[in-house]
Amino acid sequence: MDTMLKSSPQTQQRSNHNGQETRFWSSGFGMKMEAITPFLGKYRPFMGRCCQTCTPKSWESLFHRSIMDLGFCNVILVKEENTRFRGWLVRRLCYFLWSLEQHIPTSSDASQKIMENTGVQNLLSGRVPGGAGEGQAPDLVMKEVQRILGYIQATLGPVLLRLFSWALLWFLNRLFLNVQLHKGQMKMVHKAAQEGSPLVFLSTHKSLLDGFLLPFVLFSQGLGVVRVALDPRTCSPALRALLKKLGGLFLPPEANLSLDSSDGILARAVVRAAVEQLLASGQPLLIFLEEPPRCPGPRLSALGQAWLGLVVQVVQEGIIPDATLVPVAIAYDLIPDAPCDMNHDLAPLGLWTGALAVFRKLYNCWGCNRRACVRVHLAQPFSLQEYTINARSCWDSRQTLEHLLQPIVLGECSVVPDTEKEQEWTPSTGLLLTLKEEDQLLVRRLSRHVLSASVASSAVMSTAIMATLLLLKHQKLLGEFSWLTEETLLRGFDVGFSGQLRCLAQHTLSLLKAQVVLLRVHQGDLVVVPRPGPGLTYLARLSKELLPTFLSEAVGACAVRGLLAGRVPPEGPWELQGIELLSQNELYRQILMLLHLLPQDLLLPQPCQSSYCYCQEVLDRLIQCGLLVAEER
Incomplete structure (x- = not known):
């Protein structure tokens, strides 16, 4: 098979049945191509199926064929019909009455069960190093355990939860x-909850509001009070005390100390007991697998991996039979707390600072008819036990590229390994509490697998498409907006909007009015110009939401450009005058080098996918979009 990069309808066809190598043809790479995409209309792709390779049983059992017929619901639309009462007064108090009717399970003996945990009792009795038998008084150890437990969580306040739900519902509506929220996806989650295993939601992290919005959405759908693993670095002590009453969980700073530290042993034992009690009681848990928004560094959160590692450890040791993992994605038209200046300092959010920010946001939204939309996507649940068994049986022999090549560099081995079968594509990070090395590798693979599924299932919002068109200086916004929407749907990604094109464009531009300038010209035409400075930075941040959609094409285009760079004279034009032959093996090597150079948190390749499968997907995308044309040899 040969592949040709074309810039005209007429392409040269060659056939050689004796050839063993795929070749690629290039003529005019970088020139604008004409492509015809099928009309998708109202039909949108279903996203979020769990991995058929790693979890085949969950693929079949936790999916409904008819869920696409159920449609969407507006979670914050609460009317008189959502309460048991009717009348004029009920219509004005429906938010408050709705919050009173929500079921809030209470557990007053949760702290006692944690204190009676075997690991905690061993520390209190001195049967393990670091306990009361290591020169510490039992009363002091007991007080230290209670202090650590108080830092992690607090007893839920039902009255406070109902008042906060009412206030949050009122705030979200403004x-x-x-x-x-897709009702079919919620039906899958309810079916998984009926299986008896505790639910663990693993989410992306777009805004500081996620920690309030996602628990409210799940609480409003009858899943109970969701415990949320939050980052203590983003909260002041006063705000942390409030969030613990609302279901927040915080990891003690000393839990990551070295193994020979008694404080670290105590903290890890209490955290482990708290997670065991939480999962054994069947309460849902929400973990953010991405770093908090605006934080520099890698995309995958070390704190999220630590919490997920505790869940994996509890299931592996048989304390609970299984846990059901649910990838979650959230997409905003406009991120509520995103500043125009991205270089501000990351100070912890205080209680009064947060309250002033809420009042300021309400003041800005008062009387505004143009408000943003949010899409919450719940991917197909899958069994953690099933994933663990399949992962260990398939990937135990994989190693990192460094370990594979180190013996060859040191001269200890002259045989080049088969990196396709032996390479581990998940780079190691810091220690995840006291997990063994193989368990740490399992947690890293699982985290990358789930985050990849969450990002792939996240809806593309209208502001992201409009921001991309404005940055690329497209002239005909309406036509290009429709084209880019269909290209997004064609690649298996969903969009978080619908409606008439002109009304949709007007609504999107009204949302971006602080970042663009609207100029009216003759005959009713409208010229849209991005504002320089912070406005361009904000549009660039919005356009990043389209990167996963076209990431394969971007990697393939860079690979082809790299190969052509050595064939075009430095002083000559980039557009090739004739057809250029490219080898499949050359492209594979070029793409593999890019995979090693680019951050893995950006690419998010699935751990169960081999590197050559990823390369083939990149080439298939280039063929699909018309940049490469296959030809048999």
């Missing part, structure tokens, strides 16, 4: 036009 901040957002709607919060969309």
Whole structure:
């Protein structure tokens, strides 16, 4: 098979049945191509199926064929019909009455069960190093355990939860036009909850509001109070005390100390007991697998991996039979707390600072008819036990590229290994509490697998498409907006909007009015110009949401450009005058080098996918979009 990069309808066809190598043809790479995409209309791709390779049983059992027929619901739309009462007064108090009718399970003996945990009792009795038998008084150890437990969590306050749910519902209705949730996806989650295993939601992290919005969405759908693993670095002590009453969980700073530290042993034992009690009681848990927004560094959160590692450890040791993992993605038209200046300092959010920010946001939204939309996507649940068994049986022999090549560099081995079968594509990070090395590798693979599924299932919002068109200086916004929407759907990604094109464009531009300038010209035409400075930075941040959609094409285009760079004279034009032959093996090597150079948190390749499969997907995308044309040899 040969592949040709074309810039005209007529392409040269060659056939050689004796050839063993795929070749690629290039003529005019970088020139604008004409491509015809099928009309998708109202039909949108279903996203979020769990991995058929790693979890085949969950693929079949936790999926409904008819879920696409159920449609979307607006979670924050609460009316008189959502309460048991009717009447004029009920219509004005429906938010408060709705919050009173929500079921809030209470567990007053949770702290006692944690204190009676075997690991904690061994420390209190001195049967393990670092306990009361290591020169510390039992009363002092007991007080230290209670202090650590108080830092991690607190007893839920039902009255406070109901008041906060009412206030949050009122606030969300004034901040957002709607919060969309697919009813079929929620039906899958309810079916998984009926299996008896505790639910663990693993989410992306777009805004500081996620820690309030996602628990509210799940609480409003009858899943109970969701415990949320939050980052203590983003909260002041006063705000942390409030969030613990609302279901927040915080990891003690000393839990990551070295293994020979008694404080670290105590903290890890108490955290482990708290997670065991939480999962054994069947309460849902929410973990953010991405770093908090605006934080520099890698995308995958070390704190999220630590919490997920505790869940994996509890299941592996048989304390609970299984846990059901649910990837979650959230997409905003406009991120509520995103500043125009991205270089501000990352100070912890205080209680009064947060309250002033809420009042300021309400003041800005008062009387504004143009509000943003939010899409919450719940991917297909899958069994943690099933994933663990399949992962260990398939990937135990994999190693990192450094370990594979080190013996060859040191001269200890002259045989080049088969990196396709032996390479581990998940680079190691810091220690995840006291997990063994193989368990750490399992947690890293699982985290990358789930985050990849969450990012792939996240809806593309209208502001991201409009920001991309404005940055690329497209002239005909309406036509290009429709084209880019269909290209997004064609690649298996969903969009978080619908409606008439002209009304949709007007709504999107009204949301971006602080970042663009609207100029009216003759005959009713409208010229849209991005504002320089912080406005361009904000548009660039919005356009990043389209990167996963076209990431394969971007990697393939860079690979082809790298190969052509050595064939075009430095002083000559980039556009090739004739057809250029490219080898499949050359492209594979070029793409593999890019995979090693680019950050893995950007690419998010699935651990169960081999490197050559990823290369083939990149080439298939280039063929699909018309940049490469296959030809048999």
